[in-house]
Amino acid sequence: xxxxxxxxxxxxxxxxxxxxxxxxxxxxxxxxxxxxxxxxxxxxxxxxxxxxxxxxxxxxxxxxxxxxxxxxxxxxxxxxxxxxxxxxxxxxxxxxxxxxxxxxxxxxxxxxxxxxxxxxxxxxxxxxxxxxxxxxxxxxxxxxxxxxxxxxxxxxxxxxxxxxxxxxxxxxxxxxxxxxxxxxxxxxxxxxxxxxxxxxxxxxxxxxxxxxxxxxxxxxxxxxxxxxxxxxxxxxxxxxxxxxxxxxxxxxxxxxxxxxxxxxxxxxxxxxxxxxxxxxxxxxxxxxxxxxxxxxxxxxxxxxxxxxxxxxxxxxxxxxxxxxxxxxx
Ligand code: PBG
Numbered sequence: 001x002x003x004x005x006x007x008x009x010x011x012x013x014x015x016x017x018x019x020x021x022x023x024x025x026x027x028x029x030x031x032x033x034x035x036x037x038x039x040x041x042x043x044x045x046x047x048x049x050x051x052x053x054x055x056x057x058x059x060x061x062x063x064x065x066x067x068x069x070x071x072x073x074x075x076x077x078x079x080x081x082x083x084x085x086x087x088x089x090x091x092x093x094x095x096x097x098x099x100x101x102x103x104x105x106x107x108x109x110x111x112x113x114x115x116x117x118x119x120x121x122x123x124x125x126x127x128x129x130x131x132x133x134x135x136x137x138x139x140x141x142x143x144x145x146x147x148x149x150x151x152x153x154x155x156x157x158x159x160x161x162x163x164x165x166x167x168x169x170x171x172x173x174x175x176x177x178x179x180x181x182x183x184x185x186x187x188x189x190x191x192x193x194x195x196x197x198x199x200x201x202x203x204x205x206x207x208x209x210x211x212x213x214x215x216x217x218x219x220x221x222x223x224x225x226x227x228x229x230x231x232x233x234x235x236x237x238x239x240x241x242x243x244x245x246x247x248x249x250x251x252x253x254x255x256x257x258x259x260x261x262x263x264x265x266x267x268x269x270x271x272x273x274x275x276x277x278x279x280x281x282x283x284x285x286x287x288x289x290x291x292x293x294x295x296x297x298x299x300x301x302x303x304x305x306x307x308x309x310x311x312x313x314x315x316x317x318x319x320x321x322x323x324x325x326x327x328x329x
Contacts, residue, residue, distance in 0.1 A: 023310045025302065025328060027071030030321035031117065031275065035208050036060055036103045037080045048204035049280060050287045052319050054080060057102060061110040070325045074115040076164060076317055077103050080209045081124045089133055090125035093151045101158040108159045117162040117191060118155040120148055120176070129206070129213040131167035131226060137218040139225055145172045149179035156185040162249070166193040168226040177247035191275060192248035195236035195262055198227035201255045201281030208280065236262045237269060244272055250315070255279040257304060260311035267312025276313035278305065283319040298327055 010020050035046070035054040042056035055063055064075060079099040085092040092098055100118060107116050122144065123131045132139035133147065144167065152163040163180075165172050173192050180188050206212035213221060228235055240251045251270060253263045254277035267274050286304070290297035301320050308316055318324070 023306050025305055025309060025324065027073070027325045027329075029305070029309060029313075029316050030072055030325070031074045031076050031315055031317040032067055032072050032321045033076045033078060033317055033319060034060065034063065035078050035080060036099060038082060038099060046204065046208040048207045048284050049319065050284075050291070051323075052208075052283070054208065057106045060103060061106055064107050064111050064114055067322065068111045068114060070322065070329070072321055072325060073113070074117065074315075075107060076117045076119065077107070078119045078209060079103060079124055083127075083210075086125055086127040088127060090122040090147060090151075093122065093125045093147070094154050096154060096157070098154075101154060104155060104158040104160050115161050116159065117164045118160045120151050120155065120163045120165040121167045122147065123167075123211045124209050126211075127214070128216070128219050129211050130220065131223065132169060134219065137220065139220065141169050141171070145169050145175045148172050149175045152176045152188075152190075153179050153183045153185065156180055156183065156188040160188065162189040162191050164191040164193065164252075166196065166254075168193065168196050168223075168228070171246070173243045173246035173248050189249040190247060191250040191252060192243040193254055193277070194240040194243040194248060194251040195259075195266065196227050196252070196254045197230045197259065198222060198224045199230060199255050199258075199279070199281070201258070201279045204280035204284045230258075233262060233265065237265060240266050240270060244270060248272065250275050252277060252317075253313075255282060256308050256313075256316070257282055260307065263308070263311040263313060273314040274312055275315045275317060276308050276311075278308060278316060278318040278320070280319065286320075298323075302327065 037054045037056055039056040040058055043053045043059045046052050104116055107114055121131045123129055128134055132144040148165055155163050243251055250273045252275040253259050256276045256278035263276055289295040
């Protein structure tokens with residue numbers, strides 16, 4: 001007997017395919033990372049991230065208005081800190097009039113309903129390019145955590161809706177949560193980079209912020225004592241469950257494409273929203289291959305984010321957000 005079921009019936013034409021499609025991409029899926037610099041009238045392209053820019057505050061204002069019009073309602077802010085303001089303890093991170101604090105206000109003034117998430121980490125402020133304070137060649141955990149909590153309160157004071165600690169120190173979520181509560185910021189959320197791997201896909205981002213670990217004696221060359229070993233799977237679940245217990249509202253897996261097994265593992269066991277960060281190296285690879293004419297940029301871009309969502313992402317931080325939304329609207 002020839003099979004009664006022919007699976008190709010559901011693929012006959014676009015109408016039936018769209019009717020039974022399981023994963024649909026929309027502007028609601030995205031969190032837009034934005035890089036901010038000091039100055040005026042600056043929109044500078046990042047060399048290793050074609051068509052992606054650092055904005056000074058005046059042009060940041062223009063950019064977020066454009067994003068809002070496109071239906072993109074959430075941004076994730078990162079700042080490029082001038083070298084002369086960097087030190088081991090990230091002193092500048094707590095400046096109430098620092099670049100991050102002003103950037104938050106700028107976005108909120110331009111687009112009051114835009115959801116503002118902020119990067120909470122030491123590396124852009126660290127003279128050594130690390131996410132922690134260094135003592136005797138060691139990244140010290142607890143002193144760093146206290147600083148991250150203060151930083152979070154400072155961002156909340158400036159108007160951030162969510163803080164997003166991207167450092168991978170132990171115990172930072174509970175410490176940040178307590179500090180926010182004590183400061184009266186009960187509505188400020190935490191998106192935890194809970195399963196963040198020590199990945200080589202972050203290179204272009206470190207170019208964008210000039211935040212790569214420095215090459216100096218007694219300074220760790222990489223972030224492997226705090227970010228996760230990419231060979232590990234169960235550890236990701238452990239990290240994520242701990243962050244939820246500590247008070248994380250949203251958890252994250254980072255990077256994206258190479259880690260979709262982890263995304264699915266986590267999605268299957270947690271009941272909070274799962275974010276995925278499609279990181280700078282993923283962006284750069286597609287741009288480079290497309291530039292060579294070796295790959296269809298738009299088709300691959302859409303396939304990649306759909307795969308991330310299919311794997312279990314409830315939201316995606318992506319440098320492609322604007323291009324995707326333009327493509328699908
Ligand atoms: C650091 C931080 C990094 C990214 C986000 N926050 C780099 C790192 O851990 O070294 C990477 C994002 C990207 O590559 O797009 N706190």
